[in-house]
Amino acid sequence: MNARMAIDKFKEDYKFYGFYQLIEWRISRSAIDSEVRQRPRNDEYKILINEENAFKPNIQQSMEENCENLADHLFQILKLRINHHIAEHGAEDADFLPDHEILELAMQHDLPLFLSVDGCYDKQGVATSTVCIVAPDIRPTDDPDSHEWQNRLAKILPIRSWWLPKNWGTGASEINMAEALAFIIGEYTIPSGIPIIYVTDSNNARTLQRNVKNIHNFTHRKKVRQIKQGINYSIAIHLEFLTNK
Amino acid sequence: MPVSPKRIMYYDMTFDEPVCEEITYTHTHSMDLAIKTTARLGFMLRDLQKELCARFVDELLNGDTSLKTVGNPSIANRSKLGAFIGEGNARFINYSMTGRIYLIVNELIEEAKRSILILGTNEVNDTLEDKLSRPALYNTTSPFLVNSLHCVWH
Numbered sequence: 001m002n003a004r005m006a007i008d009k010f011k012e013d014y015k016f017y018g019f020y021q022l023i024e025w026r027i028s029r030s031a032i033d034s035e036v037r038q039r040p041r042n043d044e045y046k047i048l049i050n051e052e053n054a055f056k057p058n059i060q061q062s063m064e065e066n067c068e069n070l071a072d073h074l075f076q077i078l079k080l081r082i083n084h085h086i087a088e089h090g091a092e093d094a095d096f097l098p099d100h101e102i103l104e105l106a107m108q109h110d111l112p113l114f115l116s117v118d119g120c121y122d123k124q125g126v127a128t129s130t131v132c133i134v135a136p137d138i139r140p141t142d143d144p145d146s147h148e149w150q151n152r153l154a155k156i157l158p159i160r161s162w163w164l165p166k167n168w169g170t171g172a173s174e175i176n177m178a179e180a181l182a183f184i185i186g187e188y189t190i191p192s193g194i195p196i197i198y199v200t201d202s203n204n205a206r207t208l209q210r211n212v213k214n215i216h217n218f219t220h221r222k223k224v225r226q227i228k229q230g231i232n233y234s235i236a237i238h239l240e241f242l243t244n245k
Numbered sequence: 246m247p248v249s250p251k252r253i254m255y256y257d258m259t260f261d262e263p264v265c266e267e268i269t270y271t272h273t274h275s276m277d278l279a280i281k282t283t284a285r286l287g288f289m290l291r292d293l294q295k296e297l298c299a300r301f302v303d304e305l306l307n308g309d310t311s312l313k314t315v316g317n318p319s320i321a322n323r324s325k326l327g328a329f330i331g332e333g334n335a336r337f338i339n340y341s342m343t344g345r346i347y348l349i350v351n352e353l354i355e356e357a358k359r360s361i362l363i364l365g366t367n368e369v370n371d372t373l374e375d376k377l378s379r380p381a382l383y384n385t386t387s388p389f390l391v392n393s394l395h396c397v398w399h
Contacts, residue, residue, distance in 0.1 A: 002304040003377040010300050058370055060358070063293040 010059060016165050017234075018055040018070050019078075019185065022048045025159040026096040032105070038156050048160070049077060071241065078160075078188040102157045103194070106135045112195035114154070115186045119178025119202065127164040127173045129182040131189060133157045134199070160185055168232060176231045179205035180239060187242040204231055212240035277343065284341035285334060292342040298351045299342070301377075305350070306340040349388045357382055 023045040031038065055073045057066040080099040097105070106113045116132040137152040162185065164173040179202035190196055200206050211218070211227045218227060228236040250270055254263035280290050289306070291299040306312065312334065339346045354377065361372045376382050 002308060003301055006297065006300040006304045007374055007378065009304075010297060059297045059374060060370060061296075063296040066296065 007059060010057060014057040014066065014070060015054045018074060019049050019162050020054050021050070022078075022160060022162045022185070024048045024161075026102070027155065027157050028095045029097065030095065032097075032155065037153065040156075040159060045159075045161075053077060067241075071245075074188050078185070079191055080189055082191055097157065102133060103191075105155070105157055106133050107194070109136070109138050111136065112197045113190060114199060115190065115196050116199040117179070117182035117186050117205070118200065119175050119180075119182055119205070121175060122163070126166065127175055127178040128161060129164065129178045129185055130159060130161045131182050131185045132159045133189075160189060169234065176202065176204045177235055180208055180231050180235045183209050184235070184239055184242060187239070192245075208236060209239060209243065212236060213243045215240055215244070280341050280343050281338060284338040284344065287334065287337055289337070289340060290342050292347075295351060295354075298347070298354055301350050301354070302340050302347050305346060306337075309336075309340075312336055353382070353386060353388050356386060 025040045025045045027038070055070045057070070061069070080103055082100055082103060103113070114134045114136070116134050118130050120128055120130070122128050134154040134156055136149050136154050138149040142148055162181070164178055164181065166173060168177055179200065182200075183198070183205055186196070186198070198206070198209070208227070208231055215223060215227070228240075230236065250268045253267045253269065255265050255267070256262075257264045283290055289303070293299070338344045341347060354373075357373055357376045358369070361369055361376065
């Protein structure tokens with residue numbers, strides 16, 4: 001009975017903290033040139049990580065091995081592929097942009113990729129992480145020195161969103177966790193080597209991201225007692241692993 | 246978390262130059278002390294190399310209703326529990342990574358692994374799960390038969 005429960009919890013933990021039920025929305029080809037304000041509908045979202053492709057840990061392996069395998073698994077599912085020419089949503093959704101077109105649109109003017117990350121509570125009070133890649137609306141007709149594009153709404157290309165589990169470890173999930181997890185989803189989404197500008201309104205998540213990026217500058221004591229305990233230890237370690245990968 | 250290396254220098258006759266140096270990562274005494282100190286207060290140090298074992302022990306610990314952390318409001322009689330400020334509840338050590346129950350569960354899992362060693366990797370994972378989830382293994386090995394905790398298994 002206890003063994004069964006331990007194994008079930010083992011699997012459930014890796015499933016839920018492996019972004020189970022993460023959903024995605026993508027812009028359609030027809031909407032790229034539209035000037036109508038974008039309003040994604042609920043039925044346009046697709047579940048990216050479901051029961052079938054959720055990560056399943058190996059109960060014989062160490063926590064480190066399982067966590068590394070989880071990260072590799074998530075990279076395979078979430079990373080946008082530069083050479084991916086088939087619509088991710090399948091033939092029936094060919095109108096939606098494939099990975100490489102999203103990346104091309106996002107960086108078409110030799111700009112870094114703008115990644116907007118945010119955490120919030122939904123109407124039921126569940127903490128939610130959301131990541132969007134946004135492209136500035138720069139048009140071929142614009143004068144090279146003009147700044148007209150700054151007055152236009154940027155185009156949202158994909159949105160990825162995840163409801164956090166109600167409880168995280170021994171405590172309840174809260175908005176700072178969602179903010180930091182949005183950075184983690186962003187790290188999984190963007191291929192390595194692409195310059196990114198993160199757009200965030202969270203001072204806590206930004207500071208955590210910046211600190212784990214330069215983690216070697218701190219003493220061990222400060223790392224353990226301040227930086228990693230700030231929002232949540234497991235989230236900080238996850239972000240550190242991804243930013244230094 | 247990285248473990249700091251321990252350097253041992255060996256001298257012969259004089260203390261001018263060490264004849265050799267040895268760098269090890271074994272901190273037996275300090276780790277033992279850390280486990281005992283934290284475990285008494287209800288903090289469990291986990292062996293992350295054996296996550297299944299740690300989780301299994303957690304379930305047993307959760308089912309042990311007589312264990313109460315220091316300061317638990319439901320402690321009716323502190324002397325009965327043996328929990329007092331500065332030492333805590335020594336029974337927690339049983340569930341920590343060098344504790345008796347932890348070692349028994351660890352050996353039980355190893356025994357289950359040994360018995361299915363001849364199978365392929367994927368099969369081993371499923372079979373191990375199956376073996377640990379059924380009573381046959383516990384009936385044949387009777388890991389806690391000699392003490393009152395055997396009732397936790399059923």
